[in-house]
Amino acid sequence: MDFHAALETDFARLVEVSAGNLDRPVPxxxxWTVDDLDRHVAAVYLHKIACIRDKTEPADWPPAELAQEETQSQLRRAYRELTDELAARADDEPAGNWYAPDPTVGFWRRRMAQExxxxxxxxxxxxxxxSVDVPADLALDGIDEVLRIFLEYSAATWHDEFVEDLRVGGGRSVALAAGGRRWLVAIGPDMLTVAEGDGPAAAEVTGSPDALLRWLWRRSDDATVTITGDSIAVAALRDLLRTATQ
Structure with a gap:
C-alpha cells in the first residue's frame, strides 16, 4: 500500500484538528494536551530521521534544544524532513531499529504511517x-502490525513485563476478525503467538477494520466491536495490549 499517501493525509488532518485546540486534554x-501530543509526534519523526541517517538509534533522546522550538513549527519541520528522508531512501536500506527482524527504512515508512x-x-x-474512518487497507495493515510486532515480538523480547497477564490467559486463544482476515492470538501460560487462519478460539472480537484497529490501540471501548466467548481471555488480551503499546 501507499504509506506515503496515508502519512500525508493523516498528518494534514492532525494539523487541521490541532489548530485552536492545543490546550485541550487528550482523553x-x-x-497530555494536544500541544503535548503534537510535540510527541514531532519528536518521533525527528528520532526516525536520526535512525535512518545514522543507521542506529540515537543514544540520547530527545536533544535539549527541541524543547526550545515552538511546537507547531517543530511539527511541520519534522514532517518535511521525515518525508524528504523517506523519499530519498529505498525500503531495504538499513536503519536503526528496536525491532531486530526488520532494521530497515521500510519498517519506519510503515511505522510512521501507522503512528x-x-x-x-x-x-x-x-x-x-x-473522526475520519481509517481506510480499510491501512487499518488491516495496522492490525497486523500491532499484533505481530508490538504484541507478539514484545512479549517474547521483554517477557518479564508480560508474565502476569500471560498466565491469566492460561493458554486460551482470542480470534480477531475484520475485512475478511482473521488473526488468532494464543495467550500463555508462558508465551504468546499470533497466527492468521481459521483455528478454534475461546473468544472472538469482530468489527470493521477501522473499529478493530481503534480497539486494539485502546482508542475505543468494547461497545465499538462485537465480543463473544471467554471474557477473561479478552480482558487478558486487552491488558497485554496496554503493556505492548504504552
Missing amino acids: SCPG TVIHRIDAELAAGVP
Missing part, C-alpha cells in the same frame, strides 16, 4: 470532532 493519552493515523485519532478525540 486517550492521560496527562500518525493513531495520533490524528487522538487529536480528533481531544477536539471533540467527528
Whole structure:
C-alpha cells in the first residue's frame, strides 16, 4: 500500500484538528494536551530521521534544544524532513531499529504511517470532532502490525513485563476478525503467538477494520466491536495490549 499517501493525509488532518485546540486534554493519552501530543509526534519523526541517517538509534533522546522550538513549527519541520528522508531512501536500506527482524527504512515508512493515523485519532478525540474512518487497507495493515510486532515480538523480547497477564490467559486463544482476515492470538501460560487462519478460539472480537484497529490501540471501548466467548481471555488480551503499546 501507499504509506506515503496515508502519512500525508493523516498528518494534514492532525494539523487541521490541532489548530485552536492545543490546550485541550487528550482523553486517550492521560496527562497530555494536544500541544503535548503534537510535540510527541514531532519528536518521533525527528528520532526516525536520526535512525535512518545514522543507521542506529540515537543514544540520547530527545536533544535539549527541541524543547526550545515552538511546537507547531517543530511539527511541520519534522514532517518535511521525515518525508524528504523517506523519499530519498529505498525500503531495504538499513536503519536503526528496536525491532531486530526488520532494521530497515521500510519498517519506519510503515511505522510512521501507522503512528500518525493513531495520533490524528487522538487529536480528533481531544477536539471533540467527528473522526475520519481509517481506510480499510491501512487499518488491516495496522492490525497486523500491532499484533505481530508490538504484541507478539514484545512479549517474547521483554517477557518479564508480560508474565502476569500471560498466565491469566492460561493458554486460551482470542480470534480477531475484520475485512475478511482473521488473526488468532494464543495467550500463555508462558508465551504468546499470533497466527492468521481459521483455528478454534475461546473468544472472538469482530468489527470493521477501522473499529478493530481503534480497539486494539485502546482508542475505543468494547461497545465499538462485537465480543463473544471467554471474557477473561479478552480482558487478558486487552491488558497485554496496554503493556505492548504504552
